[in-house]
Amino acid sequence: MREKIICGLDVGSSKVCAVIAGHNPSEPELNIMGAGEQECPGLRHGVVVNIDNTCRAVSAAVEKAESAAQVKVKDVLVNVNGHHIEGHMQQGATKIPRSDREITEDDVERVINAARAVPLSSDKQIIHAIPLDYRVDSQGGVENPVGMEGSHLEVEVLLITGDSAPINNLDKCVTRAGFGIKNPTATILAPAQTVLAGEEKELGCAIVDIGAQTINIAIFVEGRISYIGQVDIGSDYITYDLAYGLRTSFSEAKRIKENCGSAVEDEVLEGDVQYVGVDGHTSRTAETRRINRIIRPRVDDIIEFISNEISKSGCKQLIPGGVILSGGGAQLRGMDRAVASKLEGFQVRTGRPRGLRGKAESVNAPKYATAVGLVEYAVNTNTGFAFQDMAASGRGGFWEKLKTWIEEMF
Numbered sequence: 001m002r003e004k005i006i007c008g009l010d011v012g013s014s015k016v017c018a019v020i021a022g023h024n025p026s027e028p029e030l031n032i033m034g035a036g037e038q039e040c041p042g043l044r045h046g047v048v049v050n051i052d053n054t055c056r057a058v059s060a061a062v063e064k065a066e067s068a069a070q071v072k073v074k075d076v077l078v079n080v081n082g083h084h085i086e087g088h089m090q091q092g093a094t095k096i097p098r099s100d101r102e103i104t105e106d107d108v109e110r111v112i113n114a115a116r117a118v119p120l121s122s123d124k125q126i127i128h129a130i131p132l133d134y135r136v137d138s139q140g141g142v143e144n145p146v147g148m149e150g151s152h153l154e155v156e157v158l159l160i161t162g163d164s165a166p167i168n169n170l171d172k173c174v175t176r177a178g179f180g181i182k183n184p185t186a187t188i189l190a191p192a193q194t195v196l197a198g199e200e201k202e203l204g205c206a207i208v209d210i211g212a213q214t215i216n217i218a219i220f221v222e223g224r225i226s227y228i229g230q231v232d233i234g235s236d237y238i239t240y241d242l243a244y245g246l247r248t249s250f251s252e253a254k255r256i257k258e259n260c261g262s263a264v265e266d267e268v269l270e271g272d273v274q275y276v277g278v279d280g281h282t283s284r285t286a287e288t289r290r291i292n293r294i295i296r297p298r299v300d301d302i303i304e305f306i307s308n309e310i311s312k313s314g315c316k317q318l319i320p321g322g323v324i325l326s327g328g329g330a331q332l333r334g335m336d337r338a339v340a341s342k343l344e345g346f347q348v349r350t351g352r353p354r355g356l357r358g359k360a361e362s363v364n365a366p367k368y369a370t371a372v373g374l375v376e377y378a379v380n381t382n383t384g385f386a387f388q389d390m391a392a393s394g395r396g397g398f399w400e401k402l403k404t405w406i407e408e409m410f
């Protein structure tokens with residue numbers, strides 16, 4: 001069976017990242033074909049504030065991924081982020097009207113639609129309706145009711161809603177860049193697909209994606225997503241503190257943070273750091289210990305937000321599988337240890353995309369979890385729209401074209 005090609009496009013507050021992957025239903029692992037990344041000055045706290053800048057970054061990121069993968073992309077799977085994204089638990093119920101009382105796919109669709117029928121203001125829309133638990137008559141905990149017998153079907157659904165305007169603006173950026181998109185995926189669902197082990201979800205765990213300007217959290221209990229939350233703070237805040245404290249530019253502070261920063265005292269690198277002052281030419285020096293002293297209070301702030309979200313979820317006692325970190329902010333040296341020491345009693349680990357083949361090394365970091373996870377989400381939920389046919393979209397050389405031409409003839 002031929003591979004289908006899928007492109008995940010993570011439109012983040014600091015960068016756009018495109019990952020092109022091949023999926024063959026007979027192979028459990030995604031084939032990473034190429035990835036491309038481009039800085040993006042077009043978003044704030046996960047929401048588009050400059051369409052032209054975002055559109056340019058989308059084009060550049062996809063072009064880089066296309067040239068690495070040697071294929072041309074038509075459609076992309078994109079994530080939507082921002083404070084406007086909210087999760088709500090809703091119930092739906094329906095009667096099974098037929099005499100044989102066997103539940104069909106239509107009944108399931110009807111009960112989910114009943115759960116979706118909530119009054120929403122005209123500027124909001126439903127992004128996902130994720131069925132969590134079905135009840136057939138008095139029997140709860142039903143995973144798939146199709147084919148079962150019963151007279152009454154109920155469902156509990158996690159509805160994820162968002163504001164229409166930011167969703168439409170994101171759509172504009174991607175379509176103006178020349179790509180087709182379908183419904184976007186709420187950001188946190190993506191890293192959860194690729195970073196978490198099934199056992200962690202079963203046991204109960206939290207995924208925390210620490211981005212540049214947002215932190216997204218999802219909590220899984222007994223294998224099911226039970227809570228989503230978002231806060232408008234991220235790793236860029238550490239960069240701002242360093243720029244302020246060291247009197248340097250944002251880009252220089254970012255370089256210092258990524259190369260020499262540490263979230264914990266005992267992982268501080270030895271020695272001093274050379275950098276350029278805010279005037280752009282004066283050479284300066286800072287001790288790595290001083291850099292660590294600037295970073296730590298902001299890391300504490302970030303962890304407090306994470307802790308508050310976990311408390312707010314009401315699931316604090318239900319996540320023995322621990323806290324799994326993703327996103328570029330999780331790449332700060334010692335971040336997992338800092339989180340573990342403040343969130344007492346929780347196991348903490350840094351997650352990266354799992355179960356990949358091909359050019360897996362090119363996406364083997366926490367910051368690629370969203371882009372890879374978008375592809376995994378599409379595969380696992382059967383969102384077929386963005387799949388492109390490999391041969392039809394292949395740019396690869398003469399033999400590939402000849403193969404396509406012969407296949408088209410017959």
Ligand SMILES: Nc1ncnc2c1ncn2[C@@H]1O[C@H](COP(=O)(O)OP(=O)(O)OP(=O)(O)O)[C@@H](O)[C@H]1O
Nearest residue numbers: 012013014015211212213214235236327328329332
């Ligand atoms: N090695 C590293 N050490 C420390 N910080 C890092 C490292 N690599 C990336 N970061 C930081 O991670 C942040 C970017 O993370 P990520 O790419 O996940 O964000 P994003 O998706 O663009 O933003 P958001 O999810 O908030 O919209 C930046 O602040 C960047 O400086």
Ligand SMILES: [Mg+2]
Nearest residue numbers: 012211327370
């Ligand atoms: Mg992100």
